[in-house]
Amino acid sequence: MGNPNCGKTALFNSLTGARAKVANYAGVTVEKRLGSLAGLGRPAELIDLPGTYSLYVASPDEQVARRVILGEMAGEAAPDVLVAVVDATNIKLGLRLVLELQALGLPMILALNLADAARSCGITIDTAALSQQLGMPVVETVAVRKNGVADLQAALAECAANAGRRSGQLTLPERAEAVEDVYARIDKLLASCVSAPSHAPVWQDKLDALVMHPVLGLVLLATILLLMFQAVFAWAAPVMDAIEGSMGWLGESAGALLPAGILHDFVVDGLIAGVGGVLVFLPQIIILFAFILALEDSGYLPRAAFLLDRLMRGVGLSGRSFIPMLSSFACAVPGIMSTRSIADPKERLVTILTAPLMTCSARLPVYAVVIGAFVPQQSVWGVFNLQGLTLFALYIAGIVSAALVAWLMHRREAASQGFPLLLELPNYRWPNAYHFLLGLKERAWIFLRRVGTIILALSIVLWFLATFPHAPANATLPAIEYSFAGMLGKAMQPLFDPLGFNWQMCIALIPAMAAREVAVSALATVYAVGGEDALGGALAHDWGLPVALAYLAWFVYAPQCLATIAVVRRETNSLRATIVFTGYLFALAYLGALLVRQIGALWA
Amino acid sequence: MSHHVTPLHLLPKGARATITGIASHSHFGELDAQVTLRLKELGFLPGAMLQVIGFGLFGADPVAVRINGTKFGLRRSEAAKILTTTHQA
Numbered sequence: 001m002g003n004p005n006c007g008k009t010a011l012f013n014s015l016t017g018a019r020a021k022v023a024n025y026a027g028v029t030v031e032k033r034l035g036s037l038a039g040l041g042r043p044a045e046l047i048d049l050p051g052t053y054s055l056y057v058a059s060p061d062e063q064v065a066r067r068v069i070l071g072e073m074a075g076e077a078a079p080d081v082l083v084a085v086v087d088a089t090n091i092k093l094g095l096r097l098v099l100e101l102q103a104l105g106l107p108m109i110l111a112l113n114l115a116d117a118a119r120s121c122g123i124t125i126d127t128a129a130l131s132q133q134l135g136m137p138v139v140e141t142v143a144v145r146k147n148g149v150a151d152l153q154a155a156l157a158e159c160a161a162n163a164g165r166r167s168g169q170l171t172l173p174e175r176a177e178a179v180e181d182v183y184a185r186i187d188k189l190l191a192s193c194v195s196a197p198s199h200a201p202v203w204q205d206k207l208d209a210l211v212m213h214p215v216l217g218l219v220l221l222a223t224i225l226l227l228m229f230q231a232v233f234a235w236a237a238p239v240m241d242a243i244e245g246s247m248g249w250l251g252e253s254a255g256a257l258l259p260a261g262i263l264h265d266f267v268v269d270g271l272i273a274g275v276g277g278v279l280v281f282l283p284q285i286i287i288l289f290a291f292i293l294a295l296e297d298s299g300y301l302p303r304a305a306f307l308l309d310r311l312m313r314g315v316g317l318s319g320r321s322f323i324p325m326l327s328s329f330a331c332a333v334p335g336i337m338s339t340r341s342i343a344d345p346k347e348r349l350v351t352i353l354t355a356p357l358m359t360c361s362a363r364l365p366v367y368a369v370v371i372g373a374f375v376p377q378q379s380v381w382g383v384f385n386l387q388g389l390t391l392f393a394l395y396i397a398g399i400v401s402a403a404l405v406a407w408l409m410h411r412r413e414a415a416s417q418g419f420p421l422l423l424e425l426p427n428y429r430w431p432n433a434y435h436f437l438l439g440l441k442e443r444a445w446i447f448l449r450r451v452g453t454i455i456l457a458l459s460i461v462l463w464f465l466a467t468f469p470h471a472p473a474n475a476t477l478p479a480i481e482y483s484f485a486g487m488l489g490k491a492m493q494p495l496f497d498p499l500g501f502n503w504q505m506c507i508a509l510i511p512a513m514a515a516r517e518v519a520v521s522a523l524a525t526v527y528a529v530g531g532e533d534a535l536g537g538a539l540a541h542d543w544g545l546p547v548a549l550a551y552l553a554w555f556v557y558a559p560q561c562l563a564t565i566a567v568v569r570r571e572t573n574s575l576r577a578t579i580v581f582t583g584y585l586f587a588l589a590y591l592g593a594l595l596v597r598q599i600g601a602l603w604a
Numbered sequence: 605m606s607h608h609v610t611p612l613h614l615l616p617k618g619a620r621a622t623i624t625g626i627a628s629h630s631h632f633g634e635l636d637a638q639v640t641l642r643l644k645e646l647g648f649l650p651g652a653m654l655q656v657i658g659f660g661l662f663g664a665d666p667v668a669v670r671i672n673g674t675k676f677g678l679r680r681s682e683a684a685k686i687l688t689t690t691h692q693a
Contacts, residue, residue, distance in 0.1 A: 205657070419632075422677075
């Protein structure tokens, strides 16, 4: 365990071979994580804990660390040996916690992580002297490059050979000494073992002068976000065309091989059209994650949180809510999990309830298809393209709505006492190429697995629903009108009639509850077309612009994701909050779509 | 060196100062003692040197400071708890 953002999880990954998420801001890890540790001569388990500054004052994620160490977690063994991780560039803060931990009396090893960064800042540490004075083994490590990991392993093995099993719970001793005295001891320790220059590298400060400038910093933030959404649309296009082309080719060749009939239709219209329709969005999702991962790893996010703190306070949130919100652009589930680093319970609840309004990557395919079909491809002021701007506007709609909802919720509650912000601003660093690529691969793999499992399964189910029962011999309408899907859609349609949704659109809403992307393949199946362009053509032919916009508005708000609802239930631990959450979002979706349609119809 | 005591939130950008004490602040209500403790744990102790490195958008809120080589973002109300004496440039 150790301070936030000192590299505990990176170290955990190199020791256990795990692939837990690593980034450059405090509070990435909010839950304990277990991994088995080999080579110690006896079976051992390594526990990765969320970072904490102290055993005594704590936000929900910090409490996890304290409870595990003290053995208060029900039904789980308490650790026998502690590995304290300290950021070598910030050793003073880290050692304070180390001394606090030492008072617990457990065997300990100190890992001085980020040793390379410390050296390049001109910090030199006499590990032998430090080890002697602290009375525990001290190892220098660079977790992201696996330097020193072998040394740490050796120290652990030695420790494991000597350590006995502890039994029962520890009680946290009363604070034995004032914070001032602890720091005085640390200063003495550091004076004899560490020499450090008084200044951080100048380029970091210069960069901060720009990034944290009240005006330029915000301009920079807006530019980064706009560039991100532009890139998602513009850069992905060639690769998407290629994927679509090969899917079309696959459909045709498979179609040519199979005899005309039920199997032919199943493979071509069900499998290939359904899965291909979603697969095509892989490049967009990779680009989105490339941006998010690079931002996470650079140390920029806490600064953006710092800049936005005042704005977010206006609606009852704080800079601390920014990172969960930004993560929710990828997926609301990890976004909601990361709210555990918010100390104020009320702010945390509001963040949980509004984070899903951030446009997650699963909505992207739906937006992309509808925008592609209805918004002309033209450039605005030479630089932007209209489709990219529309997408940006949808993201903004989500953000503005979240702000409004947060403000309303905030107004309803009585003002509570203030909670401190106290945001650590880590050093900038270049994103680590290995972790960056690993992260991208992981995200791409998650997406592909979704395509291969849940989306594939839903496509098959949909195809069956859309195919059976067959149309009667004397049918005058398209076959799908006689199928289960047609019946279901028509049964739902009256409810959505005020919004202008036709029954095809209603059908697509059902599988979208399991995975929003499937709305796209559902529409492709219902309209019996393959490929994004063909689907766009069918939609443009069948829907009016106001209805298309209303459909988008529905997707901005609707809690169309069972996984999110489940995680809200778990994190709030309140059925009432979950019902409020689901109810208000459906209500907003319905109202939003209704308004958009009516205004659009007036205008048209 | 001036002996005039200034709370951190009133220091200008770029100022270097030495902390003289942590005061209580009504804003945090009954949590005030905890906030004081946390500030101290992060190294905001009498005698420590800090430098103001930047401000948020409106009205110098929040404030970014560097202390012991680490940078922190503090809100105005937290910064107001930290009393300092400035160094003459």
